[in-house]
Amino acid sequence: MNLSIRHTTEQIEEDLFSPYAQLSKRSMGRIVDEEECDIRTVYQRDRDRIIHCKSFRSLKEKTQVFIAKNDFFRTRLTHTLEVNQIGRTIARALRLNEDLVEAIALGHDLGHTCFGHRGEDVLNRLNGNFKHNEQSLRVVDILERDGKGLNLTFEVRDGIVNHTGAGVPLTLEGKLVKRVDRITYLCHDVQDSINAGIFKIEDLPRVVTDILGKSHSERVNKFVIDLIKETKRNIENDKEINIYQSDEIFDAMNILRKFMFENVYYGEICQEEKKKAEFIVGSLYEYFLNHPEEMPPNFYRNIEQEDLNRSVTDFIATCTDSYAIELFKEKFLP
Template identity: 55%
Template sequence: MDSNNGKSPRTVTEEIENLTLSPYACKSTATKGRKVYEPPCDIRTEFQRDRDRIIHCNSFRRLKHKTQVFLIPKSDHYRTRLTHTLEVSQIARTIARALRLNEDLTEAIALGHDLGHTPFGHDGERTLDQLVPDHFRHYEQSKRVVEVIEKNGQGLNLTSEVIDGILCHTNATAKTLEGQVVKFSDKIAYINHDIEDAIRGGVLRQEDLPKGPIEVLGKSKSERITTLIKSIIANSTNLIQYDEVTRQAHDELRKFMFDKVYFAPSTNAEKGKACHIVEYLYKYFIGSPEKMPELYVGFAKEYGLERAVCDFISGMTDDFAVDYFKELCIPKSWSY
């Protein structure tokens, strides 16, 4: 610490933030804090600690075996929920750095934004939403993961700003610009990377892409991502936004992907089976809650059985859900 005139590395980082970040950035010293107070770390700022907690938690590791769009693909090159998360983080950090926002806060939100996603992607999410009496949203579940489920029911005790960004990454507007950046980056990532996966999977051809948006954004994945990032950087001050031409091109390309890929028969051929697995497991654990791990049995008593079953199933990887279904439904003497 002598080289820092007796100051801790955290204090030096905080001073650098206060000197160099935009007036619109959320500085580490301005955090609203955690639900349960913790003494500051000598080395890391509060947002750096949140990033590290997310990276080291069980839910983050399980993302590597959760579907992005294509169910259990054979190729190693299709995106998983983990690689999607890393790509969102990279795009978000690029934007945050250019706008002089808090990169550590941005990264923490990006890495945690999909922790509550179900197995089998949005199809698993929709299935749980149809089954549970209340409702199920993956962004609300991501918040629940970091607040309640992780660390054997203790939660990660993250800062208010990170939790807000995680909750608001899909529909709502985050209170910080860093959270808003992640929301934009999530869409940039999944639209353009899903195009690449769809072409690889034979669902799309390059020439199928709509001409108008491609002329504005670019023919290649790299060109499109660069165009979108540049538009945000050029048009954002106290609000994250595109210029109007870029926004319209982005929205048209996104609509094309929903029409031609996300809800296309070729993409959805196996999804009915995946939805059946989620539905079967949900009904099974509703009828036999004692079969769930002890943690979720405790959640059932505290939060209600339906919510606890959603907690358990949404935390499963694709492989775990399939194997559990096989264990319950297929005789062990049969080969499969």
């Protein structure tokens, strides 16, 4: 009997992966059962579905930190790609399932709104309960493919919804993406902030540059090597199966994170942008609550199945920065 390419890949996983890795053939499955692909494993199929979906393409026009148009600043898409690449590098070194890491990384921010966390904060206040990780799960479960969803595996869905917040992913691959997401945004937000002229490298706390390095590549490299070394060491010493950082690197990361919140995320420039974003998102939200028939048909139809607030929230959350601005002009400017 000839084995399919998928079976061969699954056998390679079993032979080469760490005993703590999530094997493709041991997935807990999908919401709706499907016939298996002869070529791709379940996580490879999930990755492909995410890459080809509308929500993934829209990430290129969604803010990471800076709303101001600049071709060299990160967008939500480039952030996603960096999380993916760093995650895969570490996964390979730890002999984890790279395909699962990739699928979680590529899908983790699909539910992010226009204008980044500023848009998220507004929708949370107006809707009463909006978190981008929960919206990402809603995107892949319900909103994509005209309401059919992507029907992803349990492990990918678990990693997506638990990539931030108090939730703990069940797989080591999911735990890895959660740790890498924070490392990635801290590293590239420092670089973008310096390029934006918000601060200079000399303004960073001395302990950060001494321990993590003075360049973007040095900081990423330091984090990657530390995660690999510390995770291997702790697991070999019979510690809990988890993703680890050394105390020195973890403390330096928290100092850097505190600096970024004080000087960038809650800084003067971002606060000014936040006011504009809140005004645009809030105005659009109220407008479509009163004129739901002007939403795209798929969102308007959802009102019957769920409710008006949920449908308007879903629509606003899918908007890119540029589309939200154009909508605002169309609805409010003469």
